[in-house]
Amino acid sequence: MILPEPTIRRLPWYLSYVRMLDHLHVEYVSSTQISKELNVQSSQIAKDLSFLNIRGKTRIGYEVRSLVTELEDFLGFNQHHDAVVIGTGSLGTALMQDHGLEHYGLNIVAGFDVRDDVIGQHLGGIPVYAISDLADWQREHNVPIAILTVPVERAQATADLAIASGMTALWNFTPYRIKAPDNVVIANTSIYAHLAIIYNRMQGQSD
Amino acid sequence: MILPEPTIRRLPWYLSYVRMLDHLHVEYVSSTQISKELNVQSSQIAKDLSFLNIRGKTRIGYEVRSLVTELEDFLGFNQHHDAVVIGTGSLGTALMQDHGLEHYGLNIVAGFDVRDDVIGQHLGGIPVYAISDLADWQREHNVPIAILTVPVERAQATADLAIASGMTALWNFTPYRIKAPDNVVIANTSIYAHLAIIYNRMQGQSD
Numbered sequence: 001m002i003l004p005e006p007t008i009r010r011l012p013w014y015l016s017y018v019r020m021l022d023h024l025h026v027e028y029v030s031s032t033q034i035s036k037e038l039n040v041q042s043s044q045i046a047k048d049l050s051f052l053n054i055r056g057k058t059r060i061g062y063e064v065r066s067l068v069t070e071l072e073d074f075l076g077f078n079q080h081h082d083a084v085v086i087g088t089g090s091l092g093t094a095l096m097q098d099h100g101l102e103h104y105g106l107n108i109v110a111g112f113d114v115r116d117d118v119i120g121q122h123l124g125g126i127p128v129y130a131i132s133d134l135a136d137w138q139r140e141h142n143v144p145i146a147i148l149t150v151p152v153e154r155a156q157a158t159a160d161l162a163i164a165s166g167m168t169a170l171w172n173f174t175p176y177r178i179k180a181p182d183n184v185v186i187a188n189t190s191i192y193a194h195l196a197i198i199y200n201r202m203q204g205q206s207d
Numbered sequence: 208m209i210l211p212e213p214t215i216r217r218l219p220w221y222l223s224y225v226r227m228l229d230h231l232h233v234e235y236v237s238s239t240q241i242s243k244e245l246n247v248q249s250s251q252i253a254k255d256l257s258f259l260n261i262r263g264k265t266r267i268g269y270e271v272r273s274l275v276t277e278l279e280d281f282l283g284f285n286q287h288h289d290a291v292v293i294g295t296g297s298l299g300t301a302l303m304q305d306h307g308l309e310h311y312g313l314n315i316v317a318g319f320d321v322r323d324d325v326i327g328q329h330l331g332g333i334p335v336y337a338i339s340d341l342a343d344w345q346r347e348h349n350v351p352i353a354i355l356t357v358p359v360e361r362a363q364a365t366a367d368l369a370i371a372s373g374m375t376a377l378w379n380f381t382p383y384r385i386k387a388p389d390n391v392v393i394a395n396t397s398i399y400a401h402l403a404i405i406y407n408r409m410q411g412q413s414d
Contacts, residue, residue, distance in 0.1 A: 002411045009400045016359045016382040016399075023360070038384045076406030077399075094301030104399050105406065144409060152223045153230070168412055169405050175223040177245045185408040187401045192223075192284075192311050193216045194394045198376050199283030199312065201392040202351060204209045205375055 007048050008075075013038050014045070015071040021064045030061030077105040082143040083171070086158050087150030088113045088128055091173055095147060097124035109143060131161070138165040147171045148178075214255050215282075220245050221252070222278040228271045237268030284312045289350040290378075293365050294357035295320045295335055298380060302354060304331035316350060338368070345372040352376045359383045 017037055021029055031049070035042035049062070054070045056062045072078045085092045088111045095101065096108055111128040113119060119130045129137060146162035148155060148170055155176035162170060169185035172178050175192045224244055228236055238256070242249035256269070261277045263269045279285045292299045295318045302308065303315055318335040320326060326337045336344060353369035355362060355377055362383035369377060376392035379385050382399045 001407075003407055005404060008404050008407055009397060012382045012397065012400045012403055013384040017384075020360055037386075039386055040384075075403040076410070077403070079406075081406060081409075090301045090305040090307075094297045098297040100297075101402075104402050106402060145405065153227055169409050171401065171405060175219050177220040177224075177247075179244075179246055183412060185405055185412065187405045187408075189396065189398060189401050190216060190219065191396060193219045194378065194396050195308075195311050195313060196215050196219055196282040196284070197212060198352065198378060198392055198394045199286075199288060200210055200215055201394075202288075202376050203283070205390060205392065 001051065003051060007051065010040060010044075010048055011071060011075055013040070014049070015068065015075065015077075018062075018064050018067045018071065022068050026064050028057075028061045029064050029067070031056065033061065075104075077103070079105050080107045081105050081145060082107050082109050082141075083145035083147055084109060084134075084143055084167075085111045085126075085147045085149060086113075086131065086134070086162065087148065087154070088115075088118055088123055089149060089151075092147070092149035093123050095149065096126050099124075106145075108147070109141070110137065112137075131158070134161060135165045138167065142166065145169045145171060147173070149173045152176045208258065210258060214258065217247060217251075217255055218278060218282055220247070221256070222275065222282065222284075225269075225271050225274045225278065229275050233271050235264075235268045236271050236274070238263065240268065282311075284310070286312050287314045288312050288352060289314050289316050289348075290352035290354055291316060291341075291350055291374075292318045292333075292354045292356060293320075293338065293341070293369065294355065294361070295322075295325055295330055296356060296358075299354070299356035300330050302356065303333050306331075313352075315354070316348070317344065319344075338365070341368060342372045345374065349373065352378060354378045354380070355385075356380045 031042040031045040034045050052070045052074050054066055083106055085096055085108055096111055108126055111123055111126055112131045112134050113128055114131050118128050121128050146167040148158055150158045152174045155174040156178055159170055159178045163184055172188045180186055238249040238252040241252050259277045259281050261273055290313055292303050292315055303318055315333055318330055318333055319338045319341050320335055321338050325335050328335050353374040355365055357365045359381045362381040366377055366385045370391055379395045387393055
């Protein structure tokens with residue numbers, strides 16, 4: 001089921017909160033409680049959670065353990081999604097070393113770079129290959145997701161290569177707005193745009 | 208001037224594109240050209256750029272070099288904004304080592320952690336201190352921005368500490384939705400939410 005993006009953005013908030021409750025052995029949680037904790041209207045929470053295969057009980061709320069599982073299933077965090085990192089600079093390397101991503105279903109199986117000093121090495125236990133070998137490698141491995149952490153001037157060409165190699169989803173960490181056919185999934189994590197938002201809002205503080 | 212968030216999100220796209228043109232020694236660019244390249248309507252681009260102190264010339268467009276400078280100034284990327292990283296795990300460390308952020312005006316001056324093996328060390332040339340020293344340290348340094356890369360269960364407590372210490376902007380990389388007073392700026396970079404969006408859209412591909 002294709003959900004609206006704002007809903008998908010809120011579900012991980014609920015998940016991180018109910019995971020915490022679960023660690024604290026809390027058994028039930030109401031949408032009112034989630035609402036107070038996360039500052040989202042409880043009617044919105046009830047609506048968002050209605051997409052899931054779970055129903056709250058009157059006056060008791062949702063069972064925490066079930067809510068964790070249902071959210072993880074629904075968000076795809078319980079499945080393995082293979083991915084490659086293209087561009088193993090500091091951000092790419094961090095993603096390869098961040099085993100936290102595994103808890104969200106992301107399985108990084110290879111890195112690709114142009115730098116001779118890193119090709120043939122391992123980062124976070126994951127092998128790094130030459131970008132020029134990507135198409136051949138992908139024919140054998142058929143990985144769906146490419147994580148783009150290349151310099152901005154390489155963003156579009158790298159995306160084109162990944163798509164031509166058969167990758168169907170691009171997670172773009174560059175500030176470049178990548179063009180791709182409609183059947184390719186693109187998610188932009190615009191770190192620099194968030195910085196611009198911070199600076200702009202800080203300016204408002206001192207006005 | 209406090210701009211709407213969608214506008215602030217688009218401006219860095221224009222900047223990364225015109226920076227590339229500038230490197231290629233291109234002198235002028237029209238909103239139509241930017242529109243084709245970035246897949247944003249040219250009327251939208253003209254509207255976004257109208258907030259800046261720059262005017263395009265009829266049939267010639269915007270002067271590339273001026274557009275770069277005006278965008279950088281407007282976005283605050285030409286100024287220094289001091290920041291600390293709280294939580295020097297793999298993501299925190301990557302941000303401290305990523306000198307690319309300096310080109311966007313972010314000046315990370317210290318890291319903070321709870322782990323004895325990292326306190327007193329340097330990461331990317333930047334010193335790491337104990338979180339328990341944050342309040343004292345901040346009294347002396349008065350840094351505005353705290354970058355939160357702590358484990359999710361520490362997110363709110365760490366945010367509370369940063370705010371109590373006088374920090375006025377939080378860049379939150381945890382999946383937790385942090386609560387803060389209205390006068391504190393919060394920007395959420397929800398890496399896991401983006402993963403959820405990718406998974407959900409990929410599901411749509413195979414439907």
